[in-house]
Amino acid sequence: xxxxxxxxxxxxxxxxxxxxxxxxxxxxxxxxxxxxxxxxxxxxxxxxxxxxxxxxxxxxxxxxxxxxxxxxxxxxxxxxxxxxxxxxxxxxxxxxxxxxxxxxxxxxxxxxxxxxxxxxxxxxxxxxxxxxxxxxxxxxxxxxxxxxxxx
Ligand code: C2G
Numbered sequence: 001x002x003x004x005x006x007x008x009x010x011x012x013x014x015x016x017x018x019x020x021x022x023x024x025x026x027x028x029x030x031x032x033x034x035x036x037x038x039x040x041x042x043x044x045x046x047x048x049x050x051x052x053x054x055x056x057x058x059x060x061x062x063x064x065x066x067x068x069x070x071x072x073x074x075x076x077x078x079x080x081x082x083x084x085x086x087x088x089x090x091x092x093x094x095x096x097x098x099x100x101x102x103x104x105x106x107x108x109x110x111x112x113x114x115x116x117x118x119x120x121x122x123x124x125x126x127x128x129x130x131x132x133x134x135x136x137x138x139x140x141x142x143x144x145x146x147x148x149x150x151x
Contacts, residue, residue, distance in 0.1 A: 002028035005086035005106070007071050009036045011048035012122045013058045016092075016114035023111050024090050025064035032084045033059055034071035049123065081106050 004027050010017050025031045036044075038052045048055065052070070059068045069080070081089065081102065089102050090109040102108050 001030060002088065003030045003032060003084055003086045004028040004088045004090055005032050005034070005081060005084055006090050007034040007036065007077070008091075009041060009046065009048055009119070010055050010059055011050050012119045013050075013055070013062075014117050014119065014122060016117040018062070018064075019114045020092055020111060021062055021064040027088050027090060027109065030066045031064055032067040032069065032086065033065050034076075034080060035059055035068050036071045040072050048119075077102060078105060 004024050006020075006024055008017070010033075021031065021033075035052065035056050036046075036048075038048065041048055050058075056068050059065050067084075069084075077089070077099070080086070082105075086106050088109055089099060089106045090111060091099065092113040093110040094113055096110045099108055
């Protein structure tokens with residue numbers, strides 16, 4: 001039984017997350033995921049749209065994921081690896097080199113990220129759609145008030 005361990009925020013779960021988790025699961029027999037808590041993200045200056053409980057619920061519903069546990073700090077990884085009996089530590093390659101210090105306790109692997117999709121891009125898209133909608137409403141109100149003032 002080969003255990004793979006990974007970490008992430010997994011906010012606004014998207015196809016990039018799915019493809020990474022599938023490839024990670026294919027590296028072993030069991031995939032365990034450390035999900036960053038809202039408090040830990042706040043300490044990183046990061047604020048996710050989905051609260052921790054919902055991000056965990058989504059991860060647990062993903063068939064590639066066998067277990068989810070909270071990530072509260074940067075330095076808990078060696079203890080997590082020991083507790084879970086992890087054989088492989090793996091992340092997307094935006095973290096390349098950052099976790100090499102975990103060898104030789106565990107094999108460290110970085111996988112190519114999925115291009116052209118990220119939580120940041122999804123947030124920006126939603127924001128631009130929102131702004132667009134607000135502009136539309138504003139011009140409708142302006143049009144209406146000009147009609148009313150012309151009566
Ligand atoms: N990812 C990917 N392709 C994307 C977007 C993300 O493969 N298009 C991968 C990232 O490389 C990461 C994982 O999905 O391995 C989760 O990404 P985030 O939720 O952005 O994780 P992050 O906030 O970077 O947290 O202790 C480490 C941190 O918890 C990492």
